Amino acid sequence: MNALQNLNIEPVENDELRKLLQYNINQKTKPVGSLGFLENLAMQIGLIQQTTTPQLKSPTMLTVAADHDITAEGVSPAPAEVTWQQVKNFLNGGGGIGLFCRKYGLELFVVDAGVNFDFESHPRLIDKKIRKGTRNFLKEPAMTIQECDRAIQNGRDVVASLAEKGSNVVGFGEMGIGNSTPATALLSVYAGIPVEECAGPGCGLDREGIINKAEVIKKAIEKHGISDRPEENLATFGGLEIATIAGGMLEAARQRMVILVDGFITTSAFMAAYAICPTVRDYAIFAHCSGEPGHKQMLEHVGARALLNLDMRLGEGTGAALAYPIVEGSVAMLNQMTSFGEAKVYNVADKLGQ
Template identity: 75%
Template sequence: MNSLKNLNIQPIENGELRKLLQHNIDQKTKPVGSLGYLEELALRIGLIQESTRPELKSPVMLTVASDHGITEEGVSPVPPEITWQQVNNFINGGGGIGLFCKQYGFDLYVVDAGVDHDFEPHPRLIDKKVRKATRNFLKEPAMTQEECDKAIQNGRDVVALFAEKGSNVVGFGEMGIGNSSPATALLSVYTGLSLEECTGPGCGLDQKGIQKKSGVLQQAIEKHGILEKPEANLAAYGGLEIATMVGGMLEAAQRRMLIVVDGFITTSAFLAAYEICPTVRDYAVFSHCSKEHGHVKMLNYMNGRPLLNLDLRLGEGTGSAIAYPIIQGSVAMLNEMTSFGEAKVYNVVDETGNIVTK
């Protein structure tokens, strides 16, 4: 299976449209640039949608879940059974992600990419299980390349389904006990940073636990090495939920959807997607900077600017949901804020303090 077949993500550059959007933003009743990153965000969403009046339609949250064989090495203080129990919680509207999706208008679905559990069918659960948990990548690659490709394709298929139903905004989140370990390994492998710089507490390790986790990951990377293709590293060190999100993110960008990225683990998936196809970066909004300290290193590597910094580290997609009203506000500013002409305001002060006649 070639899960990356027909992948063609175009950069969002559009000379004339960019100029028109920037002109419209600058004509709002405010000093030029005074709404800061909101202005840049509105401009980018207009370019993604190729429109001077972009619309955010049917936002969907995909919380992707899987278990991880690396938990056999004691890299998480939390038992793996929590993964499937939390999936049941989420699909019934519970947990942080259930609350915030309801609060901020996301349609929540949980994707089972590789949970070590048999679920009953549920309208909010999408069955894309490749296998029950990844292998222990200290001993062997987490996935075969075929399994990894299948997960990537599954992610593409899920996003394509929602795009065809009319959604143009997709948030990503995750659930998987132990998944900060594959995320940390991918950060180190893709960026060249040392594991000492990358490894954090995950679900609550103390300093001794962090050192043990870093040592386990170091042994794993020494065993498998850093491979030439980004998708090969994804198979060796990643998770099924991470690979599924990679495919979903790539498909969303190809379909010119806005991608809202959550915290550390979700951003590791985006980092893998970025390594596969750098133009995916044009379509993403990074919702926040996680308290998991490796997250800021991922963001810096991709020149990603987070919307929020609230010391969040829950995952699940909660940061994506919480940041969404800011994204809505940026689009509302572009579409609805009065212009100088509409308000009959003609003499204004520019950012240098000079009076400019409009």
């Protein structure tokens, strides 16, 4: 199996459509450009859907969970069992992601990509478990190439199913104690940034803990080296949830869906997807800039601007859920805001030739 076969992600650029969208945006009753980045969002979504009247349908949040044996190296202050406990919490509508999805109208599903626990079936749980956590990548690759490929394919399959049911906007979040360590490793590997410049506290490490975390990652990179194949680096240093999200993002772009990218760990998955197929960037909206220090570097690496900056670092998809109303607002502006002609308001832009 090769999860990257049949991965045809088309660029969204369409010069004629861009001109039409820009004209429509400029005809709204406002000074040209006065809604700032909201206008950019409307343009992007119109180009993704190849229409001047885009619609957001059945918005869905996928919170993908897995465990990590790298926690044996003291890289997280939280015990591993918090992963499965939080998954149960999310399935019951709890946690930040349960609240914000309910508040802002996203349908939440939790994907078990590799949690060290056996869950009972649940209508909101999607079982894509490959193994009960990744291996300790200080000692051996986190995943085999085959396991990583399966995780990517699992992500693609889940998102393809959503698209088949009519969803055209999907947010991604994660849950996994210790997963800021693989995310930091991937940032260093993909962006070429020294580990000590991008390691942060994760879910609460003190200064000594951050130093230890950086040393663990540095030793692992020295041991395994860096491949010129992005999926091999993902297998070596990543996580089952990270690979699953990367696959989901690639499939979402293939399906011409709007992708809502959450914080630090989710953006590490996006970095993997971006390294595999750069045109995935056209379909991604970056919800917020995390309080985790390395997230700003991730956003810079992929040339992204975040919608929000609230110093959040909860994960789960919470930032993406909070940003969704802004995305809705951009589409509403394009489709529903009155034009100068409709409102019979003097249009300065027409007189200036804008």
